Amino acid sequence: MSTLTTPRPDQAATPGPAPLSGQDSPVSPTAASTRSTAPPALRRTVATAGSWLWKSAAIILFLALWEIGPTYLASASTRVFLPPLHEVLTAGADLIASGQLQTHIAASLTRSGAGFSIAVVLGISLGLVIAWYRPLHSFLNPLLELFRNTAALALLPVFTLLLGIGEESKITIVAFAAFFPVLLNTIAGVRTVDPLLVRAARSLGLGSLSLFWKVILPSAVPTIFTGIRMAGTSAILVLIAAEMVGAKAGLGYLITNAQSSFLIPQMYAGILTVSLLGLLVNILLVAAEKHFSRWRTSINA
Amino acid sequence: MNAKISLRHVRQEFAVRPAKGRQSIDSSPLVVLDDFNLDVRQGEFLTIVGPSGSGKTTLLDLLAGLTRPASGQVLVDGREVTGPGHDRAVVFQQYALFPWRTASTNVSIGLEGSGLNRRQRADKAREYLGLVGLSGFADRYPHELSGGMKQRVAIARSLAYEPDILLMDEPFAALDAQTREQLQDELRRIWTETGKTIVFITHGIDEAVYLGQRVAVLSSRPGRLKAIVDVDLGERDNVEDIRSTAQFADHRHKVWTLLRDEVQAAQAAGHRKVLPDGTAPDEAPAPQPTTAQRSAA
Ligand SMILES: Nc1ncnc2c1ncn2[C@@H]1O[C@H](COP(=O)(O)OP(=O)(O)O)[C@@H](O)[C@H]1O
Ligand SMILES: [Mg+2]
Numbered sequence: 001m002s003t004l005t006t007p008r009p010d011q012a013a014t015p016g017p018a019p020l021s022g023q024d025s026p027v028s029p030t031a032a033s034t035r036s037t038a039p040p041a042l043r044r045t046v047a048t049a050g051s052w053l054w055k056s057a058a059i060i061l062f063l064a065l066w067e068i069g070p071t072y073l074a075s076a077s078t079r080v081f082l083p084p085l086h087e088v089l090t091a092g093a094d095l096i097a098s099g100q101l102q103t104h105i106a107a108s109l110t111r112s113g114a115g116f117s118i119a120v121v122l123g124i125s126l127g128l129v130i131a132w133y134r135p136l137h138s139f140l141n142p143l144l145e146l147f148r149n150t151a152a153l154a155l156l157p158v159f160t161l162l163l164g165i166g167e168e169s170k171i172t173i174v175a176f177a178a179f180f181p182v183l184l185n186t187i188a189g190v191r192t193v194d195p196l197l198v199r200a201a202r203s204l205g206l207g208s209l210s211l212f213w214k215v216i217l218p219s220a221v222p223t224i225f226t227g228i229r230m231a232g233t234s235a236i237l238v239l240i241a242a243e244m245v246g247a248k249a250g251l252g253y254l255i256t257n258a259q260s261s262f263l264i265p266q267m268y269a270g271i272l273t274v275s276l277l278g279l280l281v282n283i284l285l286v287a288a289e290k291h292f293s294r295w296r297t298s299i300n301a
Numbered sequence: 302m303n304a305k306i307s308l309r310h311v312r313q314e315f316a317v318r319p320a321k322g323r324q325s326i327d328s329s330p331l332v333v334l335d336d337f338n339l340d341v342r343q344g345e346f347l348t349i350v351g352p353s354g355s356g357k358t359t360l361l362d363l364l365a366g367l368t369r370p371a372s373g374q375v376l377v378d379g380r381e382v383t384g385p386g387h388d389r390a391v392v393f394q395q396y397a398l399f400p401w402r403t404a405s406t407n408v409s410i411g412l413e414g415s416g417l418n419r420r421q422r423a424d425k426a427r428e429y430l431g432l433v434g435l436s437g438f439a440d441r442y443p444h445e446l447s448g449g450m451k452q453r454v455a456i457a458r459s460l461a462y463e464p465d466i467l468l469m470d471e472p473f474a475a476l477d478a479q480t481r482e483q484l485q486d487e488l489r490r491i492w493t494e495t496g497k498t499i500v501f502i503t504h505g506i507d508e509a510v511y512l513g514q515r516v517a518v519l520s521s522r523p524g525r526l527k528a529i530v531d532v533d534l535g536e537r538d539n540v541e542d543i544r545s546t547a548q549f550a551d552h553r554h555k556v557w558t559l560l561r562d563e564v565q566a567a568q569a570a571g572h573r574k575v576l577p578d579g580t581a582p583d584e585a586p587a588p589q590p591t592t593a594q595r596s597a598a
Contacts, residue, residue: 200397203365203385204411204458214410218401295400295442 091265115174127186152177185227189220311373351519390459521567
């Protein structure tokens with residue numbers, strides 16, 4: 001039963017807070033970056049460059065294949081539908097020069113931005129309410145599960161019938177698709193708050209409202225941001241698809257329009273833009289998610 | 302007798318759902334504390350030991366006002382405890398720091414809404430971090446601190462709003478032996494300096510004897526006060542290693558003997574923790590052990 005095994009006479013003789021020794025001793029706040037000398041630093045730079053090269057190798061290879069493949073490997077008829085990279089880039093440059101690409105990007109970003117913002121605001125606020133009131137959660141949960149598992153695009157005809165083919169229906173479908181990841185992650189984030197922290201907060205005299213703002217919400221933030229990141233990705237995916245079906249501007253429209261006008265390099269330029277845009281949005285959201293989850297490193301450590 | 306804390310005929314019970322595959326005839330609640338009486342003096346350092354599952358944490362929750370007793374009274378300064386209050390502070394075994402807050406803002410969270418501005422709160426936090434030996438770590442996040450340092454922050458947090466009573470639930474159990482002894486000495490120093498009333502739960506007999514002026518020994522469930530051992534180790538300041546003295550060994554043995562009987566009783570009764578789903582599959586039928594233990598105690 002005893003927890004003490006070795007008597008330590010030296011300890012008893014030193015009261016006071018000063019001696020922070022043994023395992024309890026932290027890395028001194030001042031002794032941080034004083035040890036890195038030149039050769040290891042150089043080696044590290046080379047290593048980083050090498051790993052970057054290795055990581056981009058697949059993309060470079062892919063682009064090279066895209067450039068060379070159609071010219072030397074494909075038959076003449078295939079080549080028409082699969083132009084080499086430089087033709088696509090030229091078409092893209094022309095689109096930029098004429099200002100068309102910017103217009104389409106702006107149209108798409110406005111719609112997805114609007115739908116995404118609506119989804120985030122509604123998703124977080126409704127999620128907080130639903131998670132806070134347990135009976136409401138058990139009441140709504142089956143319905144939410146049903147909606148979540150309904151592909152947003154399957155509802156596109158419904159939105160088009162109700163709201164027409166204008167901006168409203170596109171913004172609505174984006175909002176719909178982005179709403180559920182935010183909502184469900186908000187609910188999950190609130191519900192998985194560590195009960196010990198709630199006990200601690202209550203013992204510190206926090207009332208219900210402070211408890212919510214100071215403990216439950218902050219501890220849910222990382223999970224909420226995971227939902228926001230997922231929402232951002234699906235906002236773009238769903239919008240492009242919606243624009244392909246019925247629109248007069250936007251990247252989805254650019255792609256289908258170029259296809260039906262037989263401007264094949266333009267079509268690929270549109271596709272490439274969509275990929276880059278999606279990548280950019282994802283990088284930004286992942287960075288935001290990381291930023292707001294910094295303190296979570298403790299759990300992995 | 303004017304006690305700082307009084308427990309009068311306190312009973313606490315929890316609803317237990319019947320285990321799967323068992324008939325739910327005996328839907329009787331799990332009695333964790335029964336007719337529990339205890340007085341703690343103003344400024345006293347009281348340690349509590351008891352077998353695992355004997356209701357120590359349950360008792361502390363009642364004192365903290367996190368739960369209310371099924372019956373009986375919990376009094377602080379003669380007034381009934383109806384909820385958490387700034388006259389009491391709790392230190393938990395698992396530190397329970399808010400990981401998104403720095404050491405400083407963790408310490409000052411109890412001061413928010415008390416009329417102090419941000420600056421004054423930061424000053425207070427610095428003062429109390431200094432008291433626990435963590436000056437210079439105000440801006441660290443919990444994940445940047447060792448276990449011992451986290452518990453120091455938690456102690457600073459509980460002291461910062463200047464409660465009269467410190468309630469500690471196995472606060473040093475998760476620490477390595479050296480850090481634990483260090484913190485024990487610092488806690489004694491803080492107690493001497495601040496004159497707080499401390500109720501300290503532990504499962505370490507040495508810790509209980511080393512820290513406490515009195516050691517309360519709980520019986521196995523349902524928890525009652527089995528005995529109180531007064532600790533008198535004589536003059537401490539001149540003794541190099543109090544733990545190796547004959548008095549210490551005597552007290553240690555006394556508590557150990559009291560506790561051993563209860564641990565055996567707990568094992569004989571097949572006491573197990575209630576599972577997270579609320580069932581207690583190994584629980585013996587409720588009525589018999591109660592009478593058996595009454596005679597044992
Ligand atoms: N909220 C609760 N619901 C049901 N049973 C509980 C609850 N809290 C504690 N218990 C049970 O009460 C008994 C005493 O628990 P506890 O006070 O944590 O013991 P100790 O801290 O002495 O180990 C245990 O069997 C535990 O499973
Ligand atoms: Mg316990």
